[in-house]
Amino acid sequence: MISRKPFYTVVALLFLAGLALSLYRHFVFEVPWLPGEQRQVWSIEAKVEFEATGKPVKASLAIPGTQPGFTLLNEAAASPGYGLSFLERNGGTRAEWTIRQASGPQELYYRVNMMADPHAESPTPVAVPEIAPHTDQEPYATAIHQVLSRALERSSDGFSLTRELIRELGSQQQNAALLAQYRPKPRLLVEMLNRAGIAARVVKGLTLEDGRRRQPLVDLLQVFDDGRVEVVDPATGEPGQIENMLLWERHSSPVLDLVGGVNSRVTFSMIRQQQPVAVALEQKFEDSNLLNFSIHSLPLEEQALFKGILLIPIGVLVVVLMRVLVGLKTSGTFMPVLIAMAFIQTSLVTGLIGFLLIVSMGLVIRSWLSHLNLLLVARISAVIIMVIGIISLFSVLAFKLGLTEGLKITFFPMIILSWTIERMSLLWEEEGAKEVLSQGGGSLLVAVLAYLAMNNDLIRHLTFNFLGLQLTVMAAVLLLGNYTGYRLLELRRFQPLARED
Structure with a gap:
């Protein structure tokens, strides 16, 4: 007896490979499982x-890049x-920006699209x-020393020290009032943290609000301690x-x-947009073509073709x-699949009516x-010429009657x-009308079920975005091909036995 272990091994490998490729696409390239995101x-x-x-003139502007929480999609400048x-x-x-000579009012523009991305990293x-090192004049040096000493007593690391310093400088004490007149609070915090051996710097942040114009940058504090880095609001x-x-701006440069x-x-304006996840991710991963096995990397014409083929x-x-x-x-092994593909182009009701009309008229002429x-x-x-003629006749008739949906039967x-x-x-001549209705009705029923599955938004999304799904489908087909049990419709043969019992 031939061992079935190689067969089941191949099926398992196909299933696991398809699942692994799909998980890889989801977790590495962030392709969602559900459509419409x-x-x-x-x-x-x-x-x-x-x-x-x-x-x-030479004007140098700091510009953002990909950073935690945001991915740079594209940028452009008008100058x-x-x-x-x-x-x-x-x-x-x-x-x-550079120019040999300029005079009078000048305006330069820089535009960037940043995607909110929880997976983004620098x-x-x-x-x-x-x-x-910092040296300060009196009485500021003494005030800084006293504030820093109190904060150090109530802190355990650089980040807790930062919080305590901000709390001290926000109090109503005399030292806090004196230092508020000495330097801007973010710069003062950096100096005090440096005195405690903590690396820190002032960075510039932009608050994003939809539809805002002429927004300025705000000062934030970036604190480094024990291999970690945190952004702290100095207020x-x-x-x-x-x-x-x-x-x-993240490097303390102008x-x-x-x-x-x-x-x-420099002023900033911004608007918020919602983009389909496929468009946004295509821009994000446009340079990773080697490992990103996606239909999205093909030209649009081929993408549209594969969307149906898959x-x-x-x-x-x-x-x-x-x-x-x-x-x-x-009637025919995979004819229902092709009919279902035609239904996708025509819509289900139009396709059913067109199919029945064409086949019915064709059978009359074929008889x-x-x-x-x-000769065959x-x-x-x-018959082919007859079918083309029937389709042409129905299309012209539908157009004359104003039934534009009828024009879609050309997709059959x-x-x-x-x-x-x-x-x-031939089946009618050999087996009779009953067999024709049986096979024709079965073909239509399977075509409708295939249409409902193939036209489902979730399935269309998964097949187009996860090529590994084709391997899992193949594994399922192989398993079904190994089935040797009774079919559901064959159980009707045992009904007489059930009645006798």
Whole structure:
């Protein structure tokens, strides 16, 4: 007896490979299991304004990149007459505009699309700033020392020390009032943390609010301790990046560095958009083509083609289930799948009516051809021409009557319809009308079930986005092909025995 272990091993490997590829697509490339999901995308525009003095101009603007919570999708700049470069400096990226000579009011624009992304991480590790020595004049030096000493007593690490310092500077004590006049609070906090041996720096953040214009940047504190880094709000002391807060400048560099101009300022406008997750993720992973096995990497024309082709295995699975387990008879093995594909193009009701009209009229004409004793090739050719004529006639008639849905019957596979008419006609002559109705009705029922499965939004989403699903479908088909038990419709043969009992 032949061992079935190799067969079941192949089936198990196909199933596991399909499942692994699908999980890989979901967790690595963030493709969702359900259709219709969208991602929040912020379109942000930075406007640089200044007065040029008639000399060469160089304007360097700090720009954001991918960071925890946000992924950079694309960026662009508008600068008529200016040269533009994107440069890496001090670990960050800057947009630099240059021109040989300019005078009068100038406006430069930089636009970036940032996607809210909980999985986003900085492409490069955040560099720890150096701890700079500080010397202060009296009485500020004494006030700083006293505030720092009290905060150190009530803290255990750099992050708790930061919170205690913010609490001390926000109190109504004399030292806090004195230091409030000495330096801006974020810079003062950095100096005090440096005195305690804690690396810190001031970064610039942009609060994202839909439809806001001329928004400024706000100061935030970035604290480093024991290999960890946290962003702290210097006003409240709350750790962690604030919701909808984009870090625009993260390296303590000037936001705008201008040569050849005066009275400069940078303002920000933003709008929030919702993009389909497929569009957003395509932009995010556009450079990872080697491991990203996705139909989305193909041109749009081929994508549209594969969107239909990848549904065929689902229709095939329905046919196998209905024929192997249920025992339905069909006219042609996989003709119902092709009819179901036509139903997807025409809609179910229009497709059913068109199919019944074409096949019924075709059978009438084919019965007349059978009396001519034609050769098989000539007879099939005549049937094909007849089907084309019937479809053309129904299309023109539907258009004349204003029934635009009727025009969609041109999507039916004409060769398949011709063979279906030929097979049913021969079946009628050999087995009778009952067998024709049995196989024709079974074909229509299976085609409708295949259509319902293939036209389901969830199935369309899964087959198009998870190619590994094709392997799992193949494993299921192989298992069904190994079934040798009774079909459901065959159980009718045992009804007489049940009545006797």
